[in-house]
Amino acid sequence: MTSHDHIKLTSSELSSLFGAYVSDTLSICVLSYFLNHVEDSDTKDCVKFALESAQTRVKKEESIFRAEGIVIPVAFSEQDVNVRAPRLYSDEFILHYVSNIGVMGLNAYTTALPTTARQDIREFFSLCLQAATELFNQSVDILLNKGLYIRPPYIPYPQVTEFVHKQHFLAGWLGEQRPLTSTEISFLFMNLYRNTLGSALLTGFSQTAHSKEIRKYMERGAEIGQHHSAVFAKFLEESNLPVPTVSHFTVTDSVEAVFSDKLMMSHTAALYNAGSGFYGRSIGGSSRKDLSAAYSRLMIEVGEYSLDGAKIMIENGWVEKPPSAPNRKDLAGG
Known part of the structure; x- marks a missing residue:
């Protein structure tokens, strides 16, 4: 017995788990295909980490559903992907795609965690957030090392403190x-x-x-x-x-x-x-x-x-x- 055995999942927790399961099973399909074609060793390691992380999350999500007596969503499976199909995207695209998975995960889990009350679910989403952070950092390091990272524009550092005193700051239609x-x-x-x-x-x-x-x-x-x-x-x-x-x-x-x-x-x-x-x-x-x-x-x-x-x-x-x-x-x- 655990302290949460008698506590049902809230609607927010159900929603987050359902969405995470659908997203993770979709990612497994896409990443499995990418892993079958990616050639660069660093990118392959990053794809493999993302895939294994998603597979681990799916197992945990399914165990929660079973424990709660909740039907497991159909979502996506190996029937939704042909990993042996010819290459469709370059290694560079794949690396940027995987980095974006990290970004999307950070956004999703930082939204899910504050709406979660049950301790085991909070622990799960905390681990998810940690994995998304690791994936993002790993992918960015590889992009930087390969000269593929796309930086936002640079602007000069501010040298003085300024305050807005004119309504023109909000303008933008004419003039x-x-x-x-x-x-x-x-x-x-x-x-x-x-x-x-x-x-x-x-x-x-x-x-x-x-x-x-x-x-x-x-x-x-x-x-x-x-x-x-x-x-x-x-x-x-x-x-x-x-x-x-x-x-x-x-x-x-x-x-x-x-x-x-x-x-x-x-x-x-x-x-x-x-x-x-x-x-x-x-x-x-x-x-x-x-x-x-x-x-x-x-x-x-x-x-x-x-x-x-x-x-x-x-x-x-x-x-x-x-x-x-x-x-x-x-x-x-x-």
């Missing part, structure tokens, strides 16, 4: 615009980087999807990512800041199916849902009105694309319903 703050630059750069990486991923998906409808959907997603990257690059250019160039997100010309359409659609949905969250944070960190307006406009485009994707997934029976509150009217016979 002369103030230079971007370091916070605004950071958000613009990271959103540009994530969209460029995502666009490359969806380009590969568009070449290898089974369904013509989904190939077109992936093409549209890749184009949206390119468009959003161009918007962010323009803001940097207008402040005379260098726009990072990404030439190593290489996609091969292979057209042989790698992942199931279900997995690719779910992966795309997760990317764009995360993107909406990042845009929301960017609005909060951007004082210039033109930046806030741009993020708001792009969020609408992301929302429309995500809604269309959700319709496709529902029509194909690919949306697994997360744990939900009971419908009291149905229970009452209403």
Whole structure:
């Protein structure tokens, strides 16, 4: 017996565990394929660490589900990936992708942990956070050593303390615009980087999807990512800041199916849902009105694309319903 035997999981804990399980099983499929093709030894070690971490988490998540008498989600399995399919992405892309897994993990687990009360679940998410931190640091070290890390723009160090005294600081519609703050630059750069990486991923998906409808959907997603990257690059250019160039997100010309359409659609949905969250944070960190307006406009485009994707997934029976509150009217016979 343990101290939490009589304490049921809260809705927040259920939600976090369900989401983590779906995400981890998806990652196992993608990383297993990458591991079968990656050639660089350092990158291979990083992929292997990410894969083993995800496999360890899945075992723990399944043990929690069993102990609680909760049905284990279907999520994803080896049926959703063909690890023997030809190479679709370069080693450099794979390394950046794995680094982004670390970033996404840091965001997910720092959200999950504060909403968790039960000690064993807190301990689990604490270990998850530790693994995500290690993966991120490991991947960044490799990117730096190989000269592949993409740094945000440099700006001069401040030499004096300044306070804002004019409303012009909030302007951005017409007339002369103030230079971007370091916070605004950071958000613009990271959103540009994530969209460029995502666009490359969806380009590969568009070449290898089974369904013509989904190939077109992936093409549209890749184009949206390119468009959003161009918007962010323009803001940097207008402040005379260098726009990072990404030439190593290489996609091969292979057209042989790698992942199931279900997995690719779910992966795309997760990317764009995360993107909406990042845009929301960017609005909060951007004082210039033109930046806030741009993020708001792009969020609408992301929302429309995500809604269309959700319709496709529902029509194909690919949306697994997360744990939900009971419908009291149905229970009452209403």
